Amino acid sequence: MNLPRQSRSGGLLAAAGLRRLGSRPSFFLGILLLFVPTSGFGSPVIIGSKKFTESYVLGEIAKRTLTNAGIPAEHRQGMGGTIILWQALRGGQIDAYPEYIGTITQEILKTDDASSLEEICASLGKLGVGMTDPLGFNNTYALVMRRSEAQQLGIRTISNLRNHPSLKIGLTHEFLDRQDGWRPLRERYALPQRNVIGIDHALGYSALANGSIDVKDAYSTDAKIGQNDLVVLKDDLQFFPKYEAVFLFRSSLRPDAIAALRRLEATLDEERMIRLNAEAERTKNYTRAANLYFEGRDGAPRLSDAAARGPYQNIGESFPHKLGRWTSRHLQLAGFSLLLSVIVGIPLGIIASRGGPVGHGILGFASIVQTIPSLALLALLVPVPFFGISARTAIAALFLYGLLPIVRNTASGLQDIPRSLRESAVALGLSPMARLWEIYLPMASRSILSGIKTSAVINIGTATLAALIGAGGLGEPILSGLNLNDHVTILQGAIPAAVLALLVQWFFDLLDRVLIPKGLRL
Amino acid sequence: MSALVKLADVSKRYADVVALQPTNLSIERGKTTVLIGPSGCGKSTLLRLIIRLIEPDSGRIDFGREPINSDSIDSLRRRIGYVIQEGGLFPHLTARANVLLMARHVGISHEEMQKRLLELCELTRFSGSLLSRYPVELSGGQRQRVSLMRALMLAPELLLLDEPLGALDPLVRASLQKDLKEIFARLSQTVLFVTHDLAEAIYFGDQVVLMNEGRVVQKGTVADLRDKPANVFVSEFINAQQGLDPI
Numbered sequence: 001m002n003l004p005r006q007s008r009s010g011g012l013l014a015a016a017g018l019r020r021l022g023s024r025p026s027f028f029l030g031i032l033l034l035f036v037p038t039s040g041f042g043s044p045v046i047i048g049s050k051k052f053t054e055s056y057v058l059g060e061i062a063k064r065t066l067t068n069a070g071i072p073a074e075h076r077q078g079m080g081g082t083i084i085l086w087q088a089l090r091g092g093q094i095d096a097y098p099e100y101i102g103t104i105t106q107e108i109l110k111t112d113d114a115s116s117l118e119e120i121c122a123s124l125g126k127l128g129v130g131m132t133d134p135l136g137f138n139n140t141y142a143l144v145m146r147r148s149e150a151q152q153l154g155i156r157t158i159s160n161l162r163n164h165p166s167l168k169i170g171l172t173h174e175f176l177d178r179q180d181g182w183r184p185l186r187e188r189y190a191l192p193q194r195n196v197i198g199i200d201h202a203l204g205y206s207a208l209a210n211g212s213i214d215v216k217d218a219y220s221t222d223a224k225i226g227q228n229d230l231v232v233l234k235d236d237l238q239f240f241p242k243y244e245a246v247f248l249f250r251s252s253l254r255p256d257a258i259a260a261l262r263r264l265e266a267t268l269d270e271e272r273m274i275r276l277n278a279e280a281e282r283t284k285n286y287t288r289a290a291n292l293y294f295e296g297r298d299g300a301p302r303l304s305d306a307a308a309r310g311p312y313q314n315i316g317e318s319f320p321h322k323l324g325r326w327t328s329r330h331l332q333l334a335g336f337s338l339l340l341s342v343i344v345g346i347p348l349g350i351i352a353s354r355g356g357p358v359g360h361g362i363l364g365f366a367s368i369v370q371t372i373p374s375l376a377l378l379a380l381l382v383p384v385p386f387f388g389i390s391a392r393t394a395i396a397a398l399f400l401y402g403l404l405p406i407v408r409n410t411a412s413g414l415q416d417i418p419r420s421l422r423e424s425a426v427a428l429g430l431s432p433m434a435r436l437w438e439i440y441l442p443m444a445s446r447s448i449l450s451g452i453k454t455s456a457v458i459n460i461g462t463a464t465l466a467a468l469i470g471a472g473g474l475g476e477p478i479l480s481g482l483n484l485n486d487h488v489t490i491l492q493g494a495i496p497a498a499v500l501a502l503l504v505q506w507f508f509d510l511l512d513r514v515l516i517p518k519g520l521r522l
Numbered sequence: 523m524s525a526l527v528k529l530a531d532v533s534k535r536y537a538d539v540v541a542l543q544p545t546n547l548s549i550e551r552g553k554t555t556v557l558i559g560p561s562g563c564g565k566s567t568l569l570r571l572i573i574r575l576i577e578p579d580s581g582r583i584d585f586g587r588e589p590i591n592s593d594s595i596d597s598l599r600r601r602i603g604y605v606i607q608e609g610g611l612f613p614h615l616t617a618r619a620n621v622l623l624m625a626r627h628v629g630i631s632h633e634e635m636q637k638r639l640l641e642l643c644e645l646t647r648f649s650g651s652l653l654s655r656y657p658v659e660l661s662g663g664q665r666q667r668v669s670l671m672r673a674l675m676l677a678p679e680l681l682l683l684d685e686p687l688g689a690l691d692p693l694v695r696a697s698l699q700k701d702l703k704e705i706f707a708r709l710s711q712t713v714l715f716v717t718h719d720l721a722e723a724i725y726f727g728d729q730v731v732l733m734n735e736g737r738v739v740q741k742g743t744v745a746d747l748r749d750k751p752a753n754v755f756v757s758e759f760i761n762a763q764q765g766l767d768p769i
Contacts, residue, residue, distance in 0.1 A: 420606055420610050421610055423570075423610070424610030426575060426599075427573045427599060427602075427610075428599065428623065429597075429599030429627075430624070431596070443613065445614075517615070518656065519612075519658065520613055520614050522656055522659060
């Protein structure tokens, strides 16, 4: 299941960027490889790509180019957004990836877009990163409308929008937040529209088609512009910076690989890129789209289909097999994080049950963690060195989410033990440990188990978000479906996740009968 | 006649409420001492100070020749049995497990435990067939018998009873009163018995200690209290009890 998503930059704003983080199944392997040094003798050049069609295609083209030059190369596709790729490049986990000039100046270097290519190269050079010359096409931001409506209203340029304040505008969250996004655009053009909503890029095309919105942001090489009969509004005030595609590479990359990448300079114009994007979206096969690039070029042997399939072993995977893989991954994420929550949460709950500043502190901390939106929590963990984009981050986030119900239920279960029974245990002469293990915890077992049950169900639900950071699970089809605007695919993840939550609930109800002492169930 | 427990100038206050004024009291061996008085008079506080559920603010409490303090209390608690009004049975344990809980902890052999359990069932007139029931499956009177068995399991030198019959209906109460008195006599048990019921005090008490507002007002036999009241409160308390039960 590929993700023909036409977006260009993940954005440095992590929360917004996370919306486009990778969910490629093969990514799990990538995660493992991420921690293996990549610079050893004979090790392949690792090409990264962002999680949208054009980046996939460019990554694939780079891989083919290197391979054709006799340099072993791997393409780790759809790793996420700008920040992820940039950090992976700086950290040496990847050697090169396709990027856009505008993103480099605005989001990475945070300089003004008047910088010349030489200035940009110099700034990047100080960071140990090199840059090729532009590949040829400019994938800039654009505003698009339905062709019929644009003609009817006589709108050709962004300036024309000023006369139509009632138009509804739907923008990707990233565009709303970007430094070169909606706010400065509105100022420059003095746009009067106040009816602006944030909407997922792929969903935005449906919203545009059915009239829920009238204007949306897009990219000038977006295959969907042609497919949906949309028009690009002319940027008559030249607001949008240039977004010419280049490759960024580590300065320490072997010279022959750099030379190979440089051979891609000025070889791809917009028309051609739109064709490659359209082909990739149509066939869901980036290798085939990349092949189009090499067709007719000198000395570019076409890879056989079998050889080209390398990283795409998932394409032909049967649904039951995929479902099994998603589900087992999902259970691993939820189960392991739940285990951690139990191991940490019960002792914390015991401490919290004693009250005092420490107890209140623990409950307060757990409550605060719970109020952080899960997306934001993931975003906060991604930049932390140990976590990054990995299953660890997903497990850490799920662990934190699972903590509060367990801590709170353990504490309240213990506090609810009548004072007379606590005192009886003390008066009998039981040691503190014996009181805890033989009296207090069994008596609080119902409450503790129900806390664990709550955590488990929450974890099953929240684990679907793990796909956002490439950790897999049933969120994968949900995310893919969202990107493809494909309800069947969404349901392929959503229904099993719901069933799983029910099964977990049911399993814990059974567990209650085993673990809660009979005397408490009468 | 020697004292098993001796309180010297023991006091306890909670914030600005005095629970117990500095108090001196001796609990005689082999006797039943009844602490009586209206609610909040400090009688339960006194009991809880002895078993060290609360720490005294001042004074000392001796158990035999040993002072009761936080160091000695763990071993001393095993020499003291404690029964409260609601029984204090652990709901997740069967009657048997409740009774044997401490014995298991101090490592008494299985045979010995079973032998002791049978003795206690006989002593407290508790049917052995009910031992595998959980507390919720037992009646109030049965629960108090189990609670008593648990308190007596390690043959304690002192038995502390905090209104043990307070929650029972009159018929059950009467039969348990009779059984308790027999048990105390058979075991020559030293007992400290808290109640607010004068009739119960008369029935059990070798020595009655009347308390009010955190202090001992008078101690002696019930006859002493009736015939030679130390002050107006004593005679009022006795007279009121003969009419209505004060709460």
